[in-house]
Amino acid sequence: MTTATPGVLIVGRSPLVLETTLALLSERGYDAHATSDFGDITGQFDAAELDVVVLGGQVPPDRKAEMREALRAVNPRLAVVQGLAGIPGLLVDQVEATVAGETAVPGQAPVYDAEQRAIELVLFAPLEVEVTVYWITELVPPNPKSASAILVQGALRAGEHRVRVPDAVALDAAFATVVAGAASWSFRLTPPAG
Template sequence: MNATPTDEPDRVLVVGRSPGVLLAAVGILRAKGYAADATNQFDRVLDDYDVTGLDVLVFGGMVPADTKKHLREEVARRNPGVTFVQGLAGIPGVIAAQVEAATSDGRRRPDGAEITYDAADRCVRLTLGEPAQVTVEALWGTSFVPPEPRSTSMRVLDGRREAGSHAVRLPDQVPSRASFVTAAVDGLVRVFTVGAMPDSVTRLVPTSSHDRRLPEVGHVSTHGDDH
């Protein structure tokens, strides 16, 4: 699921907490052609980065609500054209796919292409108006111990499909919690939640910037290619 080449790459900043997740997400995004950076220095975002040129700002799930509100207001004031994305999970591939989904709508949409997810059947449903390259990938969490959650993934489909309707069922190996599926039809990308994050994880979300329930983490603040 590669970003469609443009004269200028989309500029992306991921604001989250886990160093490993942030660096991996940046690596994936850069490999796909994005000008991506990441930071877990919440109070330094507006000083360390030129937010006026951002195309996408991603918030990780462990960013406190008051911090997120402040950054959204300030960044939107300085850059009305920015797109905000709420990260679904601390899974680098999911974060990268969410960025692709947010930016793919502004590019050429494959004629007649539709991507939906049928939760009851655990099935990605595709409608193609013309032959297209289709990729479906499942991703899920394997460990939720802070500060470094772990995850894995499975390529479910990667091939060309003819025009018409297609159903892609998720294998039984994909668990029913902390799991997601990404689907791409040429440049059009969608991300769906298969299984919600467990309560044990959502209870860890800081209630405010003064909430110190989570352990300290190493500092991450990438700039260009220096991560």
């Protein structure tokens, strides 16, 4: 990543998701851009000025591959990330984790227990931790509606921790971001099997 203001490009279909994500990134100091035009991406944006590109789920797979290749031909250090869902806060979390570039401590990554609806985290030292869940409330193309909740925010002691995902969170399209110190993970939450 550059030492200056990180350049970010969000590529997706939903105007509302793009606008909201762009505003959130700009508020956090990123040089943020967004497009729903899947055409000549290097003609639209200077890849040399970008640090992170997030590709949304509505970008066709063949176009994603072409975009990655074209952008990295100009900027080999560019991080290209697959967006997990059209949820602005989640996309911002993915960008921030990529820009931070923190290597996660082995064995410290959170684990989601679907049967217990719980996120389990083992900390080897006391750390500031934030656990946020995001979920789609209405899948209305092209602008899905979503909600979020911060489940934990503050210092946690070393050891094992279990964070229960509230029943109000619909698990058919739900995700979590766990930030522990400078490390960050975003992942999908799933309903219990069967």
